[in-house]
Amino acid sequence: MKKKSFANMPCPIALSLEHVGDWWNILILRDLSYGLCRFDEFEKSLGIAPSTLTRRLNGLIESGLVERHAYTDKPLRYDYVLTESGRDFRTVVLSLMKWGHKHFSGERSNIELFDENTGVAVDLVPTDGNTGKRINMHDHSLRYKGPSDSLSAWRLETGRPRRDAYRKTLPKPSSQPQQNHR
Structure with a gap:
């Protein structure tokens, strides 16, 4: 079943969802913001099928959120990195993290944002x-x-x-x- 396209809607939220609205895309962007950058790292982190991961990474590249850079040519392998647009999405990931911790995960969550200079947890x-x-x-x-x-x-x-x-x-x-x- 093909999803509805939001590309012609003037709403910035709908236009954003056109690029990141799939949960896999958001989790891949989360992992990229954590520093993961290789296909096998995403597979391990997400438990995602390789064909699905390939489609999602290609979509994120087409949307301008991710770039890929070859790190070896025999066999050809890539690092995936956030573009400026992808790095700007980090605030959305962090907001989702805070919201999910407050309303859904509670004590199960063991990740927090902290200030690298002071070591103090950040109240986002x-x-x-x-x-x-x-x-x-x-x-x-x-x-x-x-x-x-x-x-x-x-x-x-x-x-x-x-x-x-x-x-x-x-x-x-x-x-x-x-x-x-x-």
């Missing part, structure tokens, strides 16, 4: 790069930055009254911006 939170303020549903919402297609407009406008009512039930977050420790 989305922040506004302009203000340092944590992104939250009370103070932040979506809007159009230009003309929108009719379906996107319908989606945001239909949900607005429920979104606004829900926002009113949320406690007001602290107004203190987060410290930027760069």
